[in-house]
Amino acid sequence: xxxxxxxxxxxxxxxxxxxxxxxxxxxxxxxxxxxxxxxxxxxxxxxxxxxxxxxxxxxxxxxxxxxxxxxxxxxxxxxxxxxxxxxxxxxxxxxxxxxxxxxxxxxxxxxxxxxxxxxxxxxxxxxxxxxxxxxxxxxxxxxxxxxxxxxxxxxx
Numbered sequence: 001x002x003x004x005x006x007x008x009x010x011x012x013x014x015x016x017x018x019x020x021x022x023x024x025x026x027x028x029x030x031x032x033x034x035x036x037x038x039x040x041x042x043x044x045x046x047x048x049x050x051x052x053x054x055x056x057x058x059x060x061x062x063x064x065x066x067x068x069x070x071x072x073x074x075x076x077x078x079x080x081x082x083x084x085x086x087x088x089x090x091x092x093x094x095x096x097x098x099x100x101x102x103x104x105x106x107x108x109x110x111x112x113x114x115x116x117x118x119x120x121x122x123x124x125x126x127x128x129x130x131x132x133x134x135x136x137x138x139x140x141x142x143x144x145x146x147x148x149x150x151x152x153x154x155x156x
Contacts, residue, residue: 004125005057006132007152008141009117013051013092013106016119017145022047025121025144032137038128048118050088053081053105057156059112066108067101092116113152 008029010016017025022045033040063072076097081087092104106116121141133141133151142148 003156005152005154005156006123006126007054007115007154008121008133008138008149009054009115009152010119010145011148011150013116014118015147016047017147021145022119022121025141028140028144029121029123029133032133033123033126033128035128039125040123040127041125043121043123045119045121048088048120050090051092051116051118053087053089054115054117054120054152055087055154056110056112056114056152057154059153059155060110060114062111064109064111065096065098065101066103067096068099070098072096072098072108089116113150115150115152 006029008025026043026045030040030043032038033043060074063074063077064070065072080094089105092106093102094105095102096108132153138149138151
């Protein structure tokens with residue numbers, strides 16, 4: 001069985017909200033799936049000690065270098081994570097295999113948005129007419145957290 005997630009992260013990878021703001025954002029996101037034909041299995045927040053890869057799962061199929069515009073295989077990112085020993089990173093600058101440039105991981109181009117963060121709000125298996133959050137809903141989450149957010153749609 002597949003799982004789908006809406007993952008909301010701060011646009012600054014190092015930024016974290018207060019626990020109270022995180023709880024308010026979770027309550028708001030959960031309320032977005034409370035209509036008669038709407039549902040969500042779980043909405044939660046997570047704090048990470050280090051900047052962590054917030055991926056899109058099976059949605060991501062291509063990475064392109066921001067320096068030379070050549071394709072970087074997904075296997076490269078997988079190898080990087082395995083070499084690192086976790087999804088968390090002490091720094092995001094890496095040497096890309098295509099041209100040898102040093103670029104930040106969050107500066108590469110991914111065909112489905114991914115991100116890097118020390119905090120996330122996630123909604124598991126959400127169902128409603130408009131699946132993803134719209135601009136106004138994202139702005140409301142950002143207001144509750146106190147920082148702009150990015151949305152990552154994940155499928156595992």
